[in-house]
Amino acid sequence: MQTQLFIDGRFVPSLSGETLATLNPHDNSVIADVSMANHADIDRAVAAAKAAFPKWSNLAAAERGRLLLKLADAIEANADRLAHLESIDTGHPIRDTRYLDVPRTAATFRYFGGMADKFEGSVIPVEQGFLNYLTREPVGIVGQVVPWNFPLMFTSWKMAPALAAGNCVIMKPAELTPLSSLAIAELMAEVGFPAGVVNILPGLGHVAGQYIAEHPEIGKVAFTGSTAVGRKIVQASSGNLKKVQLELGGKGANIVFGDANVDAVVQGSAFGIFHNQGQACIAASRMIVHESIADEVLEKFVALARTIRIGDPLDPTTEMGPLTSRQHRDRVLSYVDVAREQGGRVIAGGRSPDNAALANGCYVEPTIVEAKPTDRVSQEEVFGPFMTVTTFSTDEEALAIANGTEYGLGAGLWTRDLQRAHRVAREIHSGMVWVNCYKRVSPGSPFGGVGASGYGREMGFEAMREYTQAKSVWVNVDAQIPPYFPR
């Protein structure tokens, strides 16, 4: 297991010698002490990235792609080790890390490996006699600040398009979950990424993360995390007017119309809110269900929630693991009181499981709360296995509730009526909509939000645009330009 900073192609201790323990949320035991980057370490990484950039950005795009493809293969070859690391560091059940997170990580590196030499410029039809063409150039050195909820997968979402486009990367994983991205760094060195192209520096957000956002030689910062920190990133980036890309919080509306297939709703919504213990920006955290089928949906949904197997993430039969930290578990549980104070009714869960084997861990039962759309629990991102339920009677009412938060990331709707599906999808204020499914992602499909959920898009061609800048070149082929100052 690598625990040091990855700078200029090597694992090195931080200059200050400071470390931070990373814990296993199953029992709060220490997994490892990990080096913690400070300003001087980031300066070293920026110097390494600056030295690597000319050669890397001028390398044939197919060669950059080839390295990403080799990395994808290496990730698959190390799938068991990566899944194990991710499960002990984050608390994700091994059945998810092994069969979702790791394959998705490899798929994302592979997608952008293939994309590297297919991301083309264009020719603009301007006046006769001129050739005007557009090329996309890498930004230069990009900073990437990653959260703790999907650390392995987000490493690929952020790094793969940046590298395919020819940028060099300074990445800060979350202090709670640094291990899987350091393992990716190890594989990158093995498959031959040149030194300095990728630098991974665990550290504290308000120290290392803030400095990355401020750094005058970093041309772009891409951030995933809370809206509050997103605002700080924007402020910190203003010194050199960095490009900023923000993937922030969400409060996913999940609208269930009266004609929906109830069994599909129950399964899809349970995946939407309880997968990864609800720690997902796109979690289906608000069920908005038509009054005609609310009782039937809730009865089946609660019955399913009560049977979800909670336990040690390394047990292959576990369906829900612990939250990522004690502090976060306490924050999630505090919302149960917030709900009750505003008249909410707890229908299921609302506490840690009554199981001595899990007593030292950060566990929370699947929690379902009946609440008004304006209650805090219906407005604020809880980021746990915590779903609110509200009923509606008309389509307009459902839309008003769905659009009634400051967020706009992902939303779902369940109906058999094709026209209604398209109409509501159009009217929902969000970056992504799922019809008769929830929380689908793919490397080719743009991912991102509107409003307090941020701006910019990850994945697909959109991500390549985010990590490049357009250059317009005018060539006078055979145009006769009359003199502007005739003499």
Ligand code: TAP
């Ligand atoms: P954040 O504080 O937003 O942390 C996300 C990342 O930003 C971490 O790497 C963090 O570093 C870093 N960071 C913190 N302060 C920073 C600053 N001033 N400048 C630059 N980077 C900074 O999230 P959290 O505290 O872990 O979780 C709080 C809430 O945020 C959650 O409950 C949830 O609502 C939301 N959240 C959303 C997402 C997504 S996917 N949208 C992901 C995580 C959390 P350290 O953690 O290493 O200090």
